[in-house]
Amino acid sequence: MTTSTYDHCAVSHLLDLLVKEQPNVHWYQRGCYANGQGERLVEVIIYEGTYRRIKGIIVYNTHTGGIINLRYQRYQKPADAEIDVVDTLLDLINFEKRMHTVYA
Numbered sequence: 001m002t003t004s005t006y007d008h009c010a011v012s013h014l015l016d017l018l019v020k021e022q023p024n025v026h027w028y029q030r031g032c033y034a035n036g037q038g039e040r041l042v043e044v045i046i047y048e049g050t051y052r053r054i055k056g057i058i059v060y061n062t063h064t065g066g067i068i069n070l071r072y073q074r075y076q077k078p079a080d081a082e083i084d085v086v087d088t089l090l091d092l093i094n095f096e097k098r099m100h101t102v103y104a
Contacts, residue, residue, distance in 0.1 A: 008042075008062070014089035015044065022096065024048050025055065032062075039063040046072070056092075060085040074099070 019025040025048040033041045039061055046056040056072035067083045075095055077083065 011044075011060075011085060011089065014086065014093070015046075018089060018093050018096065019046065021100065022048070024050075035061070041068060058085070058088070 015027045019027055025046065027044055027046045030043045030045045033043070035041050040063065041059055042062055044058045044060075045054060046058070047053060048055050056075070057069065058067065058072075059069040060067050065085045067077075067085055067088055070077050070083070070088060072092060072095075075092060077088070078091075
């Protein structure tokens with residue numbers, strides 16, 4: 001059994017910070033999958049409202065921390081070939097702060 005390079009608690013904490021300032025926005029880990037090479041992929045869903053309208057989906061590799069798939073409402077991911085889950089979550093937190101400033 002291999003140990004994860006990325007601490008799940010750190011990712012969870014950043015996800016909590018992402019939704020903290022947004023009313024009715026929550027996140028949950030929808031699944032954990034193996035990629036056939038001994039590495040786990042985690043899918044995180046960020047949703048809002050009573051009807052759980054999906055705001056974002058993040059799929060990342062728990063061993064490398066690399067983002068496999070990223071979709072987030074109005075967010076344009078960087079053109080970098082390899083993006084990291086921690087860096088991405090920090091970008092999303094700052095993105096939401098800017099959006100609240102613009103639309104406030």
